[in-house]
Amino acid sequence: MASNPPAPEAPYVPSDTLVYGGYRADDEIPLGEWNPTADSLAPVRGRHRVAKQRGGGFARSSTVLGVGVIAAVSAGGMASANTGKPPVSISMPDLPNVGSLISDDADSAADDTSAFSSVGATADTAEGTSDAGEALRSRILAQAEVQQGQLDTKAAQAVAAAAEKEADEAAAKAEKEAQEKATAAKKKAEEAAAKVAEAARLAELAKQYTLPTSSYTITGTFGQAGSLWSSGYHTGLDFAAPTGTLIKAIHSGTITEAGWAGSYGYRTILTLDDGTELWFCHQSSISVSVGQKVGTGDVIGRVGATGNVTGAHLHLEVHPGGAATGIDPMAWLRGKGLTP
Incomplete structure (x- = not known):
């Protein structure tokens, strides 16, 4: 001091x-x-x-x-x-x-x-303190700006990630929908192609098969119930036509039966190469004999009213593999490309 x-x-x-x-x-x-x-x-x-x-x-x-x-x-x-x-x-x-x-x-x-030069020194000290405070304030503001920039960057990255995820999900959804549409279109095209192929096959079969008679009317279908049939239901398909109308071989095969058959009247059985038996019943006359080979469209008899009938008609039955119980002749004929 x-x-x-x-x-x-x-x-x-x-x-x-x-x-x-x-x-x-x-x-x-x-x-x-x-x-x-x-x-x-x-x-x-x-x-x-x-x-x-x-x-x-x-x-x-x-x-x-x-x-x-x-x-x-x-x-x-x-x-x-x-x-x-x-x-x-x-x-x-x-x-x-x-x-x-x-x-x-x-x-x-x-x-x-x-x-009292110390007064100036005091002023300088105050000015230095003010400068230090301003520097500290500037440093704090700069640090806050950096932190805000980091937060903004993270927010932007989060937004970009969410947008990318949404875009990926949208792309995956679009791809899935495109695949489903392509699959549906392919399936539809395949179905159309299958229909065309089936039509072609049936057309080719139709050249090999024919309806048993002409100028007819369907008067009875397979499975109809009634007392007119001994089994309680109709076992075949009835083609009503005038007596004497020609009966033709539906497909090529061998005659395995030709004669009287009780309630069936005069009956002819044509056995195809796959073993299917076709029964032609209630004929007025028979034009073939057992063991005879016939081709598609050959005449094998004529429509009549013999046996258990109420009018002239051809009763047709189909027995796959020679089974005792027959199937629906209408469905079988359609499977061959024919529409009764």
Whole structure:
């Protein structure tokens, strides 16, 4: 800590006019007292200015200033002791002596600047603190901007990932729909091709098969129930036609029976190469004999009304493999490309 320089000594006064501790004879004012007035003090300029004093009060002014500084320092120490905290060192700038502070008005501005240059240092410190705070603020804002940029990047990546996933799902859905449509179209094309192939096959079969008679009317179908049939239902397909109408071989084969058959009247059985038996019943006459080979469309007899009948007609039955129980002749004929 810098200390104040000692105050200058009071000027010498002859003993015949000044008595220490006594009174002056002219004004009778005690020399130990100092009562400054407005007239005896110059205007105060700047900080810590000590007013000029004319006369012999120079030493006392120096003494009062020193006592004030000591009292201020003592008060600081007492405050530190009262608070219970460790004392804080106080640094004070070097102050000029009291004589240098008591200067003319012309050089007062220079004295103020030189004596209290610490004021500028305090301003510089404040400015430095402000700059540090601004730098910290800028750093925080920059960090916040970086974090916001990272959040924006993550959000953009999430949006891009969601869009990509949605696009993949849409593409997969479109591909699946396309495959389903292609499969359906292929199936439909295959079905159409199969129909065409079946039609071609039936057309080819139709060249090999023919209906048993002509100028007919279907009067009875397979499976009809009634008391007219001994089995309780109709076992064949009836082609009603005038007596004498020609009966033809439906397909090529061998005659395995030709003659009277009770309730069937005159009956001819044609056995095909696959073993299927075709029964032609109620004929008025038979034109073939057993063991005879016939081709498609050959005449084998004529329509009649023999046996258990109510009118002239051809009763046709189909027995696959020579089985005792027949099948529906209508379905069988259609399977050969024929439409009764």
